[in-house]
Amino acid sequence: QIAEDNANSTSSHNQIEQRLTRDFYRYLFDQGIDFAITPQPPSNQSEVDILTARFPDGRRLVVEAKVFDGKNRDCHHVKSGVPQAARYAKDWGESIGYLLVYNVAKDSVLEFSGSSEIGGLWSIPALGVEVRGVVLNLDLRLRASDSRKLQSISVNVADLSYPANP
Numbered sequence: 001q002i003a004e005d006n007a008n009s010t011s012s013h014n015q016i017e018q019r020l021t022r023d024f025y026r027y028l029f030d031q032g033i034d035f036a037i038t039p040q041p042p043s044n045q046s047e048v049d050i051l052t053a054r055f056p057d058g059r060r061l062v063v064e065a066k067v068f069d070g071k072n073r074d075c076h077h078v079k080s081g082v083p084q085a086a087r088y089a090k091d092w093g094e095s096i097g098y099l100l101v102y103n104v105a106k107d108s109v110l111e112f113s114g115s116s117e118i119g120g121l122w123s124i125p126a127l128g129v130e131v132r133g134v135v136l137n138l139d140l141r142l143r144a145s146d147s148r149k150l151q152s153i154s155v156n157v158a159d160l161s162y163p164a165n166p
Helices: 002-008 013-030 075-079 081-091 144-149
Strands: 050-052 062-068 096-103 108-113 116-118 121-126 129-137 151-156
Touching: 013 062, 062 075, 062 081, 075 081, 075 151, 081 096, 081 121, 081 129, 096 108, 108 129
Parallel strands: 062 096, 096 129, 108 151
Antiparallel strands: 050 062, 116 121, 121 129
């Protein structure tokens, strides 16, 4: 439904992001995952999308979410989430931050290049921490037999460089 709303361009990108965020929260709740939503990280600079409760070993899962639509929210927009996730992780004293990317562009597969892979997640060092990410390709309407017609879009994070400790 969200991908269709994006295709019709009747919803603002903030409305789409808010709906995806609510759906993500609903999913976590339905799965019995204990999490807390925080309006701002400790530095009070910007909104963080989700902060889960601590893992048994004491770590927190800090997630920044971005929407890719291939239009206003393009590869540059998605790449801006890398330093955001890194800053949020640092703000919360974590060595790893996460970037969740919702791809709502029709019949496209968004992939990250220039990064290493750890357990199905891409990974890149940024601002003295590690940022790991995953893409949810949400608007795939082609039949499986037509999958070769999918547009592959690469977000190259190899050109992102950050000082070790800004």
